[in-house]
Amino acid sequence: MPGTNKDCATCIIARCREIATHTEVPGEITRRFLTPPMHAVHALLHQWMEAAGMTVHTDAIGNLRGLWLSPVANAPRLVIGSHLDTVPNAGAFDGILGVVMGITIVEELRERQPPFSIEVIGFSEEEGVRFSKAFLGSLAVAGKLDPETLQRTDQDGVSIAEAIYNYGLDPANLPAAVLSRDAFAYLEFHIEQGPILESEGISLGIVEALVGQTRMQLLFEGHANHAGTTPMHLRHDAMAAAAEFVVAVEAYATAHEGLVATVGKLEASPGVGNVIAGRVKTSLDIRHADDNTRRAAVDALTQIAKTAATRRGVTLTLRTEMEQSAVPLDPHLTTLLHRAAAQAGYPSRRMTSGAGHDAMILAPTIPSTMLFLRSPGGLSHHPDEAVLPQDVEAALATAMEFLALLSPELSDDKTKDSHA
């Protein structure tokens, strides 16, 4: 019923905006892991979840978890979730949209008595801002939050374990946060945070995989010298070497389908106009859905950097700061989601996610799928971040078709099980 979906879409956006009023910094949206405004967010979601017929609790890492139980006996559990925390000065939809969508789906679906229960999880931490460590919420649910991590401290010297205590929770209960064994699938809605869907005029993206990623730091060391008195052939210009590398990064990535490679940071020392830069530090961020393609890019680009440095008598030091394999999502669920969008009457495109999401952490543990909603202007991590009501409507309609497609499969499984 389009009328209903339209109302829901408006309501979903309004709920996200209401959540956004709870912030550490008045006038902007900043809500880090287990900071005071998270209590209000939990209270609000708790209220909406209970009204939708869910039983609600907060687990030991601070994830808010609402469970709607199917009236069908021994029904398996579908998990729908995304995260509650934000980057500093964020928008109103990154993360929270997926949680509010989950609650709305329960509100819509429960009358139909589907053959599965639904657990909606608002993950406490995904952005990695407070403790420079991302995915704390989903790692705990996946059972992969190692105890050492709890000793990490924030900028005020507070450890994760202390933050948990201070919030009124007990890290000793972390084992109970692990995903229930009856969970059979994970579904996450998220804004695209990129310009692809908008550039193609499409509401929805079906995520096939989350890209693998390499982050490096390159240090070019030449000699700082007088810009006026040092002829070109006697220079060891770290800036020129680094610039040649930056240009090559862009050219290489442009020439290789699906690859993104970025130098976003370049720090020159001494960094003044009349002195040849003696030292330049750059970042390198390379992502691709195929790990071999990514590794080949890293090899090729570091070789180019070495050549650019050597030719100028500049030394190069490389440091790998992050290396993360690509995570494929469940092919069957992804195909089902694609079909659901088509049946709901919305064109969608298969795509890879260039950013990390909670689904990346859960996918190795439970069959997972993700639906992207178009990001107007490609904007994200920005106060102007938005989502269009018609795209929320499309996502909701697709979700309902998806769940309808899931239901007979589950009934079949149950039949099979009972025959076994």
Next chain:
Amino acid sequence: MPGTNKDCATCIIARCREIATHTEVPGEITRRFLTPPMHAVHALLHQWMEAAGMTVHTDAIGNLRGLWLSPVANAPRLVIGSHLDTVPNAGAFDGILGVVMGITIVEELRERQPPFSIEVIGFSEEEGVRFSKAFLGSLAVAGKLDPETLQRTDQDGVSIAEAIYNYGLDPANLPAAVLSRDAFAYLEFHIEQGPILESEGISLGIVEALVGQTRMQLLFEGHANHAGTTPMHLRHDAMAAAAEFVVAVEAYATAHEGLVATVGKLEASPGVGNVIAGRVKTSLDIRHADDNTRRAAVDALTQIAKTAATRRGVTLTLRTEMEQSAVPLDPHLTTLLHRAAAQAGYPSRRMTSGAGHDAMILAPTIPSTMLFLRSPGGLSHHPDEAVLPQDVEAALATAMEFLALLSPELSDDKTKDSHA
């Protein structure tokens, strides 16, 4: 007499090192215009000058001026000088060497009763550190220090006029600082501050001209975007545009004889590894002895920057911060200096100065010439800045030959004058 010159060279270096102990910052050499340690420097030089038979005073801009009067009646005046101030954390020779050389020349020469007087000037300000305005000392001597300049303030809000008062001087006396009308030539010794002489194994450089210079700021403005979710073809990467420009600057200058062009500053915003840079600000410093060559380089390189920006949907804003024409030194004096080096038995090479010097300010007013001494390691503006004793010896021997070559010319002039 090589023995004497060798002793003098050792003494000159020792005197420079003694001056270097007077600093604003203990443990390093930092001596800005009219700061307290300048009093001790003046006192020391005053003492050496008086011992050499000179009458000494400090002019209204803080230049220390010692005059040795020739016993020949109505003898014209040779001016020898360089500066007393330093950059922060400087070496012991930039500037001061030329002043100490001048005093030593008087000590050596006065017994020979040459047909010219010698004024040694220790310019109070050349580096432009304290008031972000260079050449205050020589501008006053050239009569080109405009009154508005005196209102400039340092980082503590003290104006140049106040700094002069605080030092015990009176800006009202600035007109008396202007070069005497009987001055016929200006000679400046200075370390090269570059690697050319060392790379060719030569002690001395004869400066034919000081390069013209253009300094610009370029602002590339694209769009900051997520490094993972923004495909290459939808980027407006300010860093990539700037990097293409940096590479072109190096290539263009390398291909054009005598041109130096440098991007020493590059500031990226937001400047983090996983965000495409939305905004990059770079410097451009271009120098050449021929103004047309320099202007053509500015045109070509700004055009390249525009193309690199436009191709990426990045806007470019240009700002010219400094534009200074090349300053030729006096061809006759320069030829004489070259001949003097040869007669003293030292190979020298004609060259242009890539840096500005007090001679640049005086050259339009009085025939001027400069002698460069090799800079070990090309180092300058650095605590390890040095000068080799044998190069000081060579410079001193060259100076004595130069003054010997000057003397008959002056006698001829005087003969001519007396016949007129």
